[in-house]
Amino acid sequence: MRLLHIDASPRDTRSRSRAVADHFLAALAAMRPALVVEPLKLFGHALPTLADGMVEGRYARIMGGTETPDIAEKWAEVQGHVDHFLSFDAYVISTPMWNFGVPYVLKHYVDVLTHPRITFVNDAQGNVTGLANGRKALVIAASAMDFGGAGDANDALAALDFQLRYLETWLRFIGVDPVETIRVAPTFGAPEAVEAAMAAGGASAERIAARF
Ligand SMILES: Cc1cc2nc3c(=O)[nH]c(=O)nc-3n(C[C@H](O)[C@H](O)[C@H](O)COP(=O)(O)O)c2cc1C
Known part of the structure; x- marks a missing residue:
C-alpha cells in the first residue's frame, strides 16, 4: 500500500492532528511491513494559483x-499534482479546524486537484462519477471545540462543522471510498478533557488501522 499523508497543520511537534496521524501510521506500519508512506506538508508546499485564465480551463473542460x-504549461503543473495524488492507494488527511473550515493551504490543494475529466466526470444530467475510485482515506480533524454532535449543545455546534464534513464530502465526490474519520476534540479547555480527546483519538486510530 502506498499512502500519502496530507498534513495541513503548520505546527511541528505540538500539532494535535499530526500526533493522532503519527499514532495511526505507526499502528498501520506494524501490521503492514510493506507500507510506503509519503508525507506531504502543505505549509511550505508550492501550489499553482488558479488565476490568469487558469479557471477558464476548468470551465472549458466542464463543457x-x-x-x-496559453495556459497549457500551468495546466500541466495542475496535472502533475493530480498525477502525484492519484499515484497513491490511500490517504491520511490530518488537519486542524480553522475558522470552522480547513486551513487555506488544504482548500488550495483541494481546488488544484478537483477538475472535470481529471478527478471526476459529470454528465448533462448532473450525475457525477469520481475518478479516484479504488482508493481509501482517513480524515483526522482536530478542533478546539467539539463539533461532534453528541448532546444538545454539541448538536448545535455540529451544524457549524465545515471541516470534517467538507473533507468527507470532497473525498466521496472524487470517488474515494471508504472514508474513515477521527474527530480529535476538544483540544482546548480542561486538561483532563483534552487528554481524554487525545486518548480517544489514539484508540480510534488503532481500531481503524486494524481494518484499513
Ligand atoms: C487560525 C486558527 C483558527 C481556528 N479556528 C477554530 C475554529 O473555528 N473552531 C475551533 O474549534 N478551533 C479553532 N482553532 C483551534 C484549532 O483547531 C485547534 O487548536 C486544533 O487542535 C489545532 O490542530 P493542530 O494542533 O493539529 O494544528 C483555530 C486555530 C487557529 C490557529
Missing part, C-alpha cells in the same frame, strides 16, 4: 473542451 494553449 467538454480543453484549456487554451
Whole structure:
C-alpha cells in the first residue's frame, strides 16, 4: 500500500492532528511491513494559483473542451499534482479546524486537484462519477471545540462543522471510498478533557488501522 499523508497543520511537534496521524501510521506500519508512506506538508508546499485564465480551463473542460494553449504549461503543473495524488492507494488527511473550515493551504490543494475529466466526470444530467475510485482515506480533524454532535449543545455546534464534513464530502465526490474519520476534540479547555480527546483519538486510530 502506498499512502500519502496530507498534513495541513503548520505546527511541528505540538500539532494535535499530526500526533493522532503519527499514532495511526505507526499502528498501520506494524501490521503492514510493506507500507510506503509519503508525507506531504502543505505549509511550505508550492501550489499553482488558479488565476490568469487558469479557471477558464476548468470551465472549458466542464463543457467538454480543453484549456487554451496559453495556459497549457500551468495546466500541466495542475496535472502533475493530480498525477502525484492519484499515484497513491490511500490517504491520511490530518488537519486542524480553522475558522470552522480547513486551513487555506488544504482548500488550495483541494481546488488544484478537483477538475472535470481529471478527478471526476459529470454528465448533462448532473450525475457525477469520481475518478479516484479504488482508493481509501482517513480524515483526522482536530478542533478546539467539539463539533461532534453528541448532546444538545454539541448538536448545535455540529451544524457549524465545515471541516470534517467538507473533507468527507470532497473525498466521496472524487470517488474515494471508504472514508474513515477521527474527530480529535476538544483540544482546548480542561486538561483532563483534552487528554481524554487525545486518548480517544489514539484508540480510534488503532481500531481503524486494524481494518484499513
Ligand atoms: C487560525 C486558527 C483558527 C481556528 N479556528 C477554530 C475554529 O473555528 N473552531 C475551533 O474549534 N478551533 C479553532 N482553532 C483551534 C484549532 O483547531 C485547534 O487548536 C486544533 O487542535 C489545532 O490542530 P493542530 O494542533 O493539529 O494544528 C483555530 C486555530 C487557529 C490557529
